[in-house]
Amino acid sequence: MIPLAITRGDVADYVSALIIVYIGLIFCNILISYVPRMPYRPWLRAVLDFITETTDPYLNIFRRLMRPIGGAGGFAFDLSPILALIVLGIAEGIVVGALS
Numbered sequence: 001m002i003p004l005a006i007t008r009g010d011v012a013d014y015v016s017a018l019i020i021v022y023i024g025l026i027f028c029n030i031l032i033s034y035v036p037r038m039p040y041r042p043w044l045r046a047v048l049d050f051i052t053e054t055t056d057p058y059l060n061i062f063r064r065l066m067r068p069i070g071g072a073g074g075f076a077f078d079l080s081p082i083l084a085l086i087v088l089g090i091a092e093g094i095v096v097g098a099l100s
Contacts (some may be wrong), residue, residue: 008099010099015096019088019092025051026055029055058088059084060074062080063080
């Protein structure tokens with residue numbers, strides 16, 4: 001038989017998977033920030049724009065709290081993704097723990 005009802009465990013697994021994908025997107029955003037100028041390819045630009053447009057609203061919250069450290073211009077070191085990942089991990093533990 002096919003189960004027709006979605007259990008709390010299923011919802012917890014789904015939320016956990018979404019958060020893992022979002023963490024992966026944040027790591028991709030960190031990696032592409034180290035490459036100063038990407039060659040222009042329409043498909044590559046679409047992927048990079050998707051990554052930045054998806055993660056920047058969340059990361060901008062923490063960028064307001066923590067300014068980049070050192071360096072002038074584009075050479076500053078941004079620690080806000082580390083704080084964002086810590087908060088996301090804590091939120092995942094709370095939400096998935098409450099749903100399990």
